[in-house]
Amino acid sequence: MTDTPEAAPSAAPQVKMSVLAQFVRDMSFENVVAQKGLNTGEVQPDVQVAVSLDARKRSTEHQFEVINKFRVTSKNKANGDTLFLLEIEYAGIFHVEGVPEEQLHPFLLIECPRLLFPYVRRIISDVTRDGGFPPLNIDSVDYLALYRQELARRAAAQTPEMVN
Template identity: 60%
Template structure:
């Protein structure tokens, strides 16, 4: 019965086994930083307009209970003029390798797309801060991301796309 409502399966002694997550490794799969301002001699005297796009993906690995969770960031910075000029562009794919146990199958996808990126975020923030600083700009400190909202928005977007495709 506990599995039907999404709770962890009980052990023989009747206690529920809590979900278990372990980060086995993490790495930058792809990184691009373009200092467009330096290339085109753009003068940036004002606060830039910074747009952050996030995409999430997860893949099962060959080993049991192991998954790759990929967080893709695209950060686009432009001047806040009447004619916005690009300042810099960052594209980053960051991967975490996770061992996930005791999560019911119907809850695995949300767990991978919400909890795992939440664990990777402090490392992403540090990489972005270091890249912008090393690229000649003030360090960009990303604000906390609400991965639950990102997940829900993606589900809504997919549902809308399916409705449009079925119509």
């Protein structure tokens, strides 16, 4: 008898993933306070962060482009004036192998953006600081919850309304 473990015939394929590149696809920062010369007086910023995702297959086999899109708006709570607006699309090129087809979509929209997040958070912090505001360190994004919300939204959009 040998002690050599045998591989199960139905063993799942080994998942391989690597980040080939990451970059800013598009970015805009508007310092409304400086542009309009607003008298801000006592400022109580109200910061809203909207996140959306996109993923697409590239022409090279097993390569995908995943895009984190952030829209950060800061308004003065006292009067509703916009202080700044930051929009950024941060992308990564990923090589992904061994992920079953039915799991590829969630993998691309949950795991890949999770790897990119620390870098885009740093850019947002630097841009807001360099734009004359305190550096904004946005909270971590729950990409699983974001993915589930998008699935629920799509399901609701496809469900026909009941007519009485």
